[in-house]
Amino acid sequence: MWRDLLLRYRQKLVLALVLISPVGSMYYHGKVRPETSAVEKAMMALTGPASSLSHDGVGEVKQLLSAYVLLTKTEARNRDLERENRILLGEALRTRTLAEELLRVKKLCEFRDQHRDFTTLPARVVGRDVSQVFQVVRLKIDIEGAAVQEGQAVITHDGIVGRIEKVSGPFADVMLVTDARSNVHATVPGKGVVGSVSGKGKKGEFGAQFVYLDNAERAVPLIAGDAVLTTGHDRVFPAGLEIGHIADPKSTRQGPYHEFVLAPAVAYATLEEVLVVTDYRGAQTEPDRRGPAAKPMELKTPDPPKPGELAAPAPLRKPSDTPKPADLGKPAPKRTLDPANTPDAPP
């Protein structure tokens, strides 16, 4: 009988079941309950593995597509890396430039500390002469009120650079020693020669005319690499600074003079920081060239350098304050020759 009833009302029973059971489930599960019901657990057990598998599968497929087919992220990442690479290259270049500048300034500071018989002012090279004839560079002196005048010597820790030709405000034009108009009194220490070094108007070449003071010519000939130093007799350049070295030991003789070709000690093409010798005691300053604005150099601390600008050394520092690393900035012995030991030193 039950079977007949079930078969007879099967459709209605099924409909009642599928319509009423969800309502009961909604009523039960719609309440706020702290625990998970058995139905919910069963549903989660039924759908959880499929969700997990499909989630992982879709993730893998997406990764595969992105990495090997679409390459969208690779391209974007390449762009990011290229941009980052450009930035880093720029920063590395700036850092290298700053490190080189720091090294040069440090050498200049040490040079100043070692030569306390004359006062120097730091200056930056801001321009170079564009003509082929004259060898002139333009300096900017960052210290206000500095007593920079025409005729003063410009040097670096490597050697002499030239002398100031014109001054206007913080700017000064320097005639390099390679200029054809330049003339510097010079000597080769230990070789018994004295003479003058004249520029030839070429960037990397000098002419030096020497007179042998004694018969040492045969005993101690000049050889390539012999350093040529200033004597200080021209009252412009302090004594003992390197001008250059003998490039070719063969000389051309003109009367009592032996003319040699020299190579400069300073690389003028890459010159950035220099020192202006302001009160060399041997220097002779013409009274009429000292204007009313000319005054002794004031020892004042320069303003801190702006970013990207030359870090100028302090005008004067005590030797004890100066750091002296053992392996950096130490001048070569031949460049710190005591002028008193030169054969032509004044008594």
Next chain:
Amino acid sequence: MKHLAWILMAYLLLAVISPLLGHLDAQLYAPDVALLTSLYVGSRCATVPAVLTGFAVGLLKDGFSMSAPVGVYAEINVLIALLARGLQSRVDLISPLPVIATSAAASLLSSALFLAFESVFHRSFENYAEVAATALPLALTTMLVAPGQFALMERIRRRFDQQSRGAELLRR
């Protein structure tokens, strides 16, 4: 057997769609494959198999949906299957355009039923505005997917019908 195949197909689609749209950041545009399954079986089958299939598919959707009370989608899908059963003789649910229009209407009806059941049975439900706002996008995506899913389910039905006919011929 074909009903089991349809349920299995709906199960797989429900399992794949959720993470797929999650990866694509398009959860709001998930087509209601359970609804389309119920609509199809309601328009092709007898009442009892249609409502049972709709019930099963609705329960599966209840399992995949993690917030609604269990039974909401089962009830909705049973009602949709019954509706499609009623439309079987009136609307041609074979051509794409009627399928699209009916799917959109069924989706909107489903959202309305969902809101009604949630407001009645779900004590802590408050997202009425969100459900109302997503009803139209859901209907649009569902109607776009409907012809494809109907074609897939039709293919499954033909495959099983051919097998059953072949088996019957062999028996004869």
